[in-house]
Amino acid sequence: MSGSIQDRKNGSYLLTYSMGFNAQGKRKRKTRTVKAKNMTEAKKKLAAFVTEIEGGNYIDPTNMSFGAFAHDWFEKSAKRNLSPSTLSSYENTLKRHILPNFADMKMDSIKPIHVTDYLISLETTRLDGKKKVGLAPATIKKHHDLLSNIFQFAIKNGSIKTNPVTNSEKPTQKKTETAVYTTEEVRQLFAMLDDEGVKHSLMIRLAIETGMRRGEILGLQWNDIDFESYKIHINHSLSYTKESGYTLGSTKNKKRRVVIGSKGLMNRLAEFYKVRRMDKLQASELWEGGQHFYVFSDWNGKPLHPDTPSRWWLRFLNRSGFKKIRFHDLRHTAATLLINQGVHAKIISERLGHSNISITMDVYGHYLEEANQLAANVFDDLFESPTQQRHI
Numbered sequence: 001m002s003g004s005i006q007d008r009k010n011g012s013y014l015l016t017y018s019m020g021f022n023a024q025g026k027r028k029r030k031t032r033t034v035k036a037k038n039m040t041e042a043k044k045k046l047a048a049f050v051t052e053i054e055g056g057n058y059i060d061p062t063n064m065s066f067g068a069f070a071h072d073w074f075e076k077s078a079k080r081n082l083s084p085s086t087l088s089s090y091e092n093t094l095k096r097h098i099l100p101n102f103a104d105m106k107m108d109s110i111k112p113i114h115v116t117d118y119l120i121s122l123e124t125t126r127l128d129g130k131k132k133v134g135l136a137p138a139t140i141k142k143h144h145d146l147l148s149n150i151f152q153f154a155i156k157n158g159s160i161k162t163n164p165v166t167n168s169e170k171p172t173q174k175k176t177e178t179a180v181y182t183t184e185e186v187r188q189l190f191a192m193l194d195d196e197g198v199k200h201s202l203m204i205r206l207a208i209e210t211g212m213r214r215g216e217i218l219g220l221q222w223n224d225i226d227f228e229s230y231k232i233h234i235n236h237s238l239s240y241t242k243e244s245g246y247t248l249g250s251t252k253n254k255k256r257r258v259v260i261g262s263k264g265l266m267n268r269l270a271e272f273y274k275v276r277r278m279d280k281l282q283a284s285e286l287w288e289g290g291q292h293f294y295v296f297s298d299w300n301g302k303p304l305h306p307d308t309p310s311r312w313w314l315r316f317l318n319r320s321g322f323k324k325i326r327f328h329d330l331r332h333t334a335a336t337l338l339i340n341q342g343v344h345a346k347i348i349s350e351r352l353g354h355s356n357i358s359i360t361m362d363v364y365g366h367y368l369e370e371a372n373q374l375a376a377n378v379f380d381d382l383f384e385s386p387t388q389q390r391h392i
Contacts, residue, residue, distance in 0.1 A: 003018070005042050012035060015032045066102040066103055066110060067102070067103030070102075074090075084240075084244040111164050118147075123135070123171075137172060180325065180329060183340065189322065198271075205265055208334050209262055210234075211259075211334035213331060215251075217295075218309070220295045220296070221292055221293055222294075227270055230261050230263070232259045234353065255353050276293075283299065288300045288302040289303075336367050339367045
């Protein structure tokens, strides 16, 4: 019994485990295609492959069910790479929707048509009893992406050769106009917030001026703020699940960034810091923040639940009668305000923590086009006479 490796180029290696000959004299072997950086890594994967077979833990991919493989993906990939909140959401989606449809199917028997039929069914049926027909397009896309992640993991591990999700009919997502505040509306809002409690009003200001995500705001600690350089270091995101409780993890895309705060914002943060230090001293042995000193927390340092900002924001809007937008749309407001001031898309992308500038262009393309037109108009104002402009 032995193993061998065949370099298939482009980082692909074929692992083969020989098992002698059968009664008809034909060679018996098990194979697996893997991705590796070099031959050294491929040899390590071959050793693991041999151990798996000789230890009786090998399952022929043609006999592996989707349910068994989904469990494998969840334990070996999802738990290592996803945030607790995303992990909890995916687990719920698998249990309630995907596994009841695919669990008993063999991995290599699932075709694009099966995936397409499943995604279409989500448009017309619901499990929660709500009268609204089907799931929202954005939710269906999450199902699509989750399935694709599982099959891609299977390809990476040599269990299957193609991803059936790739050639399935992708769910359509209608692009809706993002709800944002104008510059004048933000001025009005800031004036109204001066009459509110410092903690929540400062939270709203921070969301608009920095474009931070909700979890990033709640995960912000005082040692992340450099008052001398006006720098706010966005290193973490706070999440909560029933299973794990509060978890301070990495930001979305695991991308740390630094945002420069305005003088007004930093002055307000400095004043609030004095209040929070006093809170911590008075809490004494009742302090529940542990080693963490969050900018926004309960009086005794206990982290705020991720739903807290959104709930306060909705109550504020209902109470004040101000134009309603989601808490997350404050982040979109931050982006559009910068676009309207002519800030380069790359800078906006870095402030928002997008993984690449193409995401910024995709999400805010409409606003960027308007800003581009305004830029063109500048040259008309500078160099063209009113008469020439009329004849264009």
